[in-house]
Amino acid sequence: MLNVGKIEEGFVLDHIKAGQSLSIYHHLQLDKMDHTVAIIKNAKSEKMGKKDILKVECNIEELNLDVLAVIDKNITVNVIKDGEIVSKKELTLPKEIKHIFKCKNPRCITSIEQELPHIFFLADEKEGVYRCRYCEEKFDKRRLVQ
């Protein structure tokens, strides 16, 4: 059994589908930040069989977790302060996602104008459908697990 130490302040993202942690690491843009991060893959889980866990040591105000709701609403977000879980953050679909996903539609204006921000808006809250702000092409969620 692998042991990873406690964190003082930050988030523990639990119940991540096995194999998705690295993709989440990138979507949260943790690769561009200096936070201490532990990625635990294929941990044993009674509920899921296998799961991934991400531990991020950071100021809890600093990290925007909105995108998690788009990836998987079932991820548990434990908020840690002074080494203890102080709350569980509820995940809600953000109205807009900026600078995280790129529009892949080759006919979209963003395909030729590199400086434009890539923005997706929540077009259907019930179904969790996002569309590109420019070309309105539907965001393909299968890309999230790639």
Next chain:
Amino acid sequence: MITERGGILDKTRVRPIRHLMNPLDFTVDELEKLFDLAGDIEREPAKYAKVCEGKKLATCFYEPSTRTRLSFEAAMLNLGGEVLGFSEASSSSAAKGESVSDTIRVISCYADICAMRHPKEGAAYVAASKSLIPVINAGDGGHQHPTQTLTDLLTIRSLRGSLSGFTIGLCGDLKFGRTVHSLINALTRYSDVRFIFISPEELKVPDYITDMLDEKGIGYEEVISLEDVIDKLDILYMTRVQRERFFNEEDYVRLKDFYILTKDKLDKAKSDMMVLHPLPRVNEISVEIDDDPRAAYFKQAQYGVYVRMALILTLLGMEPV
């Protein structure tokens, strides 16, 4: 899509700028006002002949579209205004690598309103988000072409007297034809409109359209044969099968002549049925029916000018003196 940018005022600093990106940007009430204005322009063109004196329309066409560009230019000239612009990307700064955002910022200094056609989807939205003048989307790739839809709606309303209570048959390429998709979307806002989709299996209307109709409880039929349903129609909207939509020439050749509206077929239609087509046609409407009173596609082109005149006046906030 944005229609109004509350925070930024237009060049005269009097009112917020309004753009047209999507045919649904206008509410049904706003469309009624727009169409009433277009009707008044049709009846009394002289009243509007100088309303836009001193105003300039920029036609920024990054790809050639003679018909749309000329109808915008005719609209502005009919209002007494002037036009400037370019008709293909190679004759604009885009050829030097200038972005749409930069171009519209510059055009905002030269003109009072802009009509933009661009091969990329969302280009007009980018322009609108940076513009200090109203921007009209004159077609952005296969995405939106709102003034064509406004033209179709005005034609139906003017020739039938109402946008409610009829059966419309849409025939031809219902899969790739953006004008058809926009028109269906726009007509669902009116009551008692029934749709009959007439297309070969390969060019059927996309699922998202039929799903939307199912959700709204709007009736529709999907058929292959035009002859089987032509007698039920109050409006027949013909479309062209476009070569550029096909990956292989064989499929295009097989499907391009699938529907040709001939005099024989038209003989089975109601005496007051209206035939519409966004033009240009290739061979899907036989020239032998051009003089039939039911052929309304050239009138439709004329309504395209009236509706663009009304649109320019509305977006500029201009009224006849």
